[in-house]
Amino acid sequence: MNAKIHVAIIDDGVNADFLNSHLLYDVEIAHGGAEDGRSLNHGTLCAAIVQTYFPDAMISSVKIMNDRKGNAVQLCAALDWCVKHGVQVANMSLGSIKYRDREMLREAVNDAARAGLIMVCAAQNGGFLLIRLLLLM
Structure with missing residues (x-):
């Protein structure tokens, strides 16, 4: 059986024009921003990586960031x-x-x-790595 997996990209939005498929949902928890529809932003890159390795995945965009900034309230709303x-x-x-x-x-x-929900998170870029699961804190 080849069931499709629903993957949400929680980031700064996904520009579906760059993908080989449409978005299942395109949700904006953080509204606005400087997206012009032509830029290849971070969320779109993340979606493209998912699509490359899992071409049958159904992808949704959950935008919680503008100008690389968001907050915990928006992240919690996205998870919900x-x-x-x-x-x-x-x-x-x-x-x-x-x-x-x-x-x-x-x-x-x-x-x-x-x-x-399975949550896949990136490590921090600045060289500071705190390995501590929120589940265990």
Whole structure:
């Protein structure tokens, strides 16, 4: 059986014109920004990578960032949206080092994990690596 997997790209949006397929959902939790529809932004690159390795995946875009900035409230809302819309894998090439967001993020991550959402997250680019799962904090 070749069931399709629903993958959400939680990032700065996905420009479907660059992909070989359409988006299942195109959601904006963070509105606005400087997207002109012609730029190859970070979320689109992430979607293209998913599409390259999993060409049968159904991809949804959940935009939570503008100008490379977002917040924990938007991320929590995105995870909740994923659970409510049957997303199986959430791709998040983003993160936070704000300690005050810890409890809110832990609760959202734990709720999403209990609902069966698989969350794939990137490591931080600045050389500082904190290996600590929110589930265990």
